[in-house]
Amino acid sequence: MELTIGVDVGGSKIAAGVVDEDGRVLDQVRNETPVASAEAVEDGILTAVKDLRGRHDVTAVGVAVPGFVDEHRSRVRFTPNLPMRDRPIRESVSSRIGLPVVVENDANAAAWGEFRFGGGRGTEDMVLITVGTGLGGGIVTGGRLLRGAWGSAAELGHVRVVPDGDPCGCGKRGCWEQYASGSALGRIGRRVAHAEPEKYAWLVEAAGGHPEAISGRMVSAAARQGNLLAVELIAELGQWLGAGIADVADVLDPAVVVIGGGMSEVGDLLLEPARKAFHQHLSAGAHRPHLSIVGAELGNDAGLIGAGDLARTR
Amino acid sequence: MTVPPDREPDAGAGRGPAAGIRRGQVVGIDIGGTKVAAGVVDGAGRVLDRELRSTPGRDPAGVRQTVVEVVTALRARHDVLAVGIGAAGIVDPDGGRVLFSPHLAWRDEPLRDETERALGVPVVVDNDANAAAWAEWRFGAARGRSHVVCVNLGTGIGGGMVADGTVRRGRWGLAGEFGHMIAVPDGRSCECGNRGCLEQYASGNVLGRRARELAGAGRPAAARLLELAGGDAAAITGRTVTAAAADGDPLAVELFADVGHWLGIGLANLAAALDPEVLVVGGGVCDAGELLLGPARESFRVTLPGRGFRPEPPIVRAELGPEAGLVGAADLARSAVPVVPG
Numbered sequence: 001m002e003l004t005i006g007v008d009v010g011g012s013k014i015a016a017g018v019v020d021e022d023g024r025v026l027d028q029v030r031n032e033t034p035v036a037s038a039e040a041v042e043d044g045i046l047t048a049v050k051d052l053r054g055r056h057d058v059t060a061v062g063v064a065v066p067g068f069v070d071e072h073r074s075r076v077r078f079t080p081n082l083p084m085r086d087r088p089i090r091e092s093v094s095s096r097i098g099l100p101v102v103v104e105n106d107a108n109a110a111a112w113g114e115f116r117f118g119g120g121r122g123t124e125d126m127v128l129i130t131v132g133t134g135l136g137g138g139i140v141t142g143g144r145l146l147r148g149a150w151g152s153a154a155e156l157g158h159v160r161v162v163p164d165g166d167p168c169g170c171g172k173r174g175c176w177e178q179y180a181s182g183s184a185l186g187r188i189g190r191r192v193a194h195a196e197p198e199k200y201a202w203l204v205e206a207a208g209g210h211p212e213a214i215s216g217r218m219v220s221a222a223a224r225q226g227n228l229l230a231v232e233l234i235a236e237l238g239q240w241l242g243a244g245i246a247d248v249a250d251v252l253d254p255a256v257v258v259i260g261g262g263m264s265e266v267g268d269l270l271l272e273p274a275r276k277a278f279h280q281h282l283s284a285g286a287h288r289p290h291l292s293i294v295g296a297e298l299g300n301d302a303g304l305i306g307a308g309d310l311a312r313t314r
Numbered sequence: 315m316t317v318p319p320d321r322e323p324d325a326g327a328g329r330g331p332a333a334g335i336r337r338g339q340v341v342g343i344d345i346g347g348t349k350v351a352a353g354v355v356d357g358a359g360r361v362l363d364r365e366l367r368s369t370p371g372r373d374p375a376g377v378r379q380t381v382v383e384v385v386t387a388l389r390a391r392h393d394v395l396a397v398g399i400g401a402a403g404i405v406d407p408d409g410g411r412v413l414f415s416p417h418l419a420w421r422d423e424p425l426r427d428e429t430e431r432a433l434g435v436p437v438v439v440d441n442d443a444n445a446a447a448w449a450e451w452r453f454g455a456a457r458g459r460s461h462v463v464c465v466n467l468g469t470g471i472g473g474g475m476v477a478d479g480t481v482r483r484g485r486w487g488l489a490g491e492f493g494h495m496i497a498v499p500d501g502r503s504c505e506c507g508n509r510g511c512l513e514q515y516a517s518g519n520v521l522g523r524r525a526r527e528l529a530g531a532g533r534p535a536a537a538r539l540l541e542l543a544g545g546d547a548a549a550i551t552g553r554t555v556t557a558a559a560a561d562g563d564p565l566a567v568e569l570f571a572d573v574g575h576w577l578g579i580g581l582a583n584l585a586a587a588l589d590p591e592v593l594v595v596g597g598g599v600c601d602a603g604e605l606l607l608g609p610a611r612e613s614f615r616v617t618l619p620g621r622g623f624r625p626e627p628p629i630v631r632a633e634l635g636p637e638a639g640l641v642g643a644a645d646l647a648r649s650a651v652p653v654v655p656g
Binding site for chain 1: 404413414416421459460461477478480482483484485486487488489490491492493494495496497498499504506507508511579582583584586587588589590591616617619620623624625627
């Protein structure tokens with residue numbers, strides 16, 4: 001069986017794994033991401049690859065990075081959280097390890113992983129939405145990854161959902177990720193704690209008595225322990241998520257939308273309100289089949305599994 | 315689907331077409347809410363002959379009969395071997411069925427099978443906006459581009475996308491319904507049952523409706539529009555606004571700027587989601603040219619995320635005009651059924 005290495009380069013961790021043809025991860029390493037320079041990041045990738053290669057016979061390497069990757073799956077145009085600008089990372093990594101290398105945007109790689117081996121199995125048209133600190137996406141149409149003309153497709157988190165809405169880190173306003181992400185949940189938490197301090201005293205307490213330190217993670221932790229007020233706050237997030245998925249249905253008409261990312265760990269607490277809002281908002285909903293909204297199955301490994309598989313089918 | 319090569323007859327070479335390929339013509343038909351337009355289309359996307367009928371009301375059998383009529387009329391003059399239909403509705407392309415149409419009475423209509431039975435030639439059915447997008451990619455403003463998004467501003471907003479030589483239809487043929495993306499949460503109500511749909515802010519209908527509202531309310535700024543409509547506010551249409559804008563009427567120019575503004579936002583969202591190489595805008599509203607596209611480019615620039623870190627697609631006018639749908643439908647049929655012009 002042909003083996004490849006998938007590498008998921010994150011802002012803080014580099015996760016690499018040996019991936020087989022069935023999407024199983026046979027061996028895995030995790031290191032801190034060296035962020036001093038672009039060369040340091042590449043060294044970090046090489047260290048992880050060499051480590052795994054010492055133990056396995058592999059044919060190719062797929063590298064998933066959090067940023068814009070060009071249409072040739074070769075250069076990283078821009079990453080918001082790593083020091084890489086217009087960097088020919090395929091060339092520099094490939095020449096140093098002597099194996100074919102494919103570079104892909106991390107959300108695209110994760111979408112491919114879920115499509116091949118996870119929540120999107122058995123369909124030709126699916127969209128992955130990763131709800132973490134921000135909101136990311138990957139699109140498969142007709143059984144193929146939709147990369148776009150310049151590799152920048154599926155920047156779903158920056159689709160504008162509210163005119164002149166909340167300011168986004170991208171410099172624009174009203175982006176979807178300002179309403180449906182872990183950071184949005186944190187902001188919702190801070191808002192309600194400010195408006196009704198007694199009702200949400202438990203949340204301020206979870207933040208060590210500092211309402212400005214309330215994060216989405218604190219809200220979801222409380223929700224998982226059965227706190228009904230926290231469950232309501234997640235439902236607010238789910239409504240924005242579901243309404244946006246109705247837009248995704250109008251543009252792409254997928255059979256399945258897979259929800260991944262850190263926030264998806266709360267499962268149906270997020271997915272049920274999202275499904276309800278989706279059915280409410282879907283245009284001409286009575287006259288068309290409805291897509292399914294399901295949780296991701298590959299967890300944090302989706303990116304490296306997808307990258308490994310894309311390297312195989314390069 | 316592979317990219318169909320331009321198949322030209324082997325003129326005077328003394329050889330027939332390859333096995334399984336027949337010489338003959340392909341007819342494209344665009345079935346809209348008001349008109350059924352049919353044409354014989356050659357391999358270069360030229361319309362060689364035409365038939366036009368009114369769409370017969372809200373009656374599926376009548377529409378079917380009209381399709382048979384136009385093809386029969388064209389058959390009297392051409393050897394027709396295949397028919398492509400672009401239909402204004404939700405089309406299941408595999409089954410050739412129209413699941414739903416907002417302007418016609420189709421409800422899960424087996425349009426392909428019924429038409430094939432009546433005509434005795436292969437029929438391909440697709441959504442009209444998909445057919446138009448295909449035509450613009452094959453013969454129009456998006457020739458040679460890898461990823462194409464087409465937006466058609468008419469009664470509402472139709473749309474289609476072609477990526478790597480394939481119309482991307484989604485699972486149930488519903489991809490490209492760009493007009494129903496939400497532009498404004500809880501905004502203007504839409505016929506689809508939702509609120510705030512883009513087509514309530516950026517379409518030909520909106521242009522006419524806003525002009526009628528302003529003229530009907532007796533706004534002095536609407537005097538020119540009222541005059542062009544013979545003094546009857548209710549008679550103002552998108553076309554009236556286009557005519558007034560062409561004369562430099564400030565209100566008409568403003569109305570176009572507003573529609574263009576919302577169009578640009580919708581296009582920026584599509585660029586963020588789909589990263590097309592070109593954005594093609596079609597429909598009668600585009601006759602206003604830069605009065606519409608200028609403001610659209612402006613708000614596109616303001617809305618597109620990641621500017622400066624990515625190439626940006628140009629926003630261009632469609633080239634094939636109102637016949638894009640029938641040209642595309644014919645060409646889709648040509649690529650599905652091996653036929654060479656002759």
